[in-house]
Amino acid sequence: MTNHEELLKLFYCILKKMKKEWSTQLQGINYSQYLILRILNRSGPQKAAQLAEVTQMTPGAITSATDKLVAEGYAERKGDKEDRRVVFLEITDKGKEFVESMAEEYNKVTMKFFQGLPDEDIQHLIRIYNKIWDNLEQ
Incomplete structure (x- = not known):
């Protein structure tokens, strides 16, 4: 296995495990739905198309995820006053309370991923993440 192959394998395995850990902390919704609420x-x-672009989900996946959020009372659909064909998803007060209550827990879980790393490794990760971010912005 080449270094690049190993990197990709580890990256996807870690990302999958992180999503699973985050999802276990969420109460009745999955990570993608939580991400939509945060946005x-x-x-x-x-609009659904905007959410699909930002989350890199398909329009069908956005519809499915938002249906659950609406059913649970975390979000609601509202038509545009000027163009009734346009529908916006809006967070409700219940959704806002949920996001705010989960923010600290979400951060605690995320920090657990980096537990035990020496400061030097943290600095390397910060440098690497900044480079990845730069690559994504180009």
Whole structure:
């Protein structure tokens, strides 16, 4: 196995495990649904196409995820006043409370991933993550 193959394998395995850990902390929704709520809480009402682009999910997956959020009362669909064909997803007060209550727990779980790493390794990760971010921004 080449270094690049090993890197990709580890990256996907770690990402999958991280999503699983985050999902175990969420109460009745999955990580993708939580991500949608965080986006709505931070950015305001969004069209499904906007959410699909930001989350890198398919439109069908967005519809499925948002149906559950609406059913649970975390979000609601609202039509555009000027164009009734346009529908926005908006976070509800219940959704805002949920996101805010989970933020600290989410951060605790995330910090657990880096537990035991020496400061030098943390600095290397910060440098690496910044480089990855730069690559994604180009």
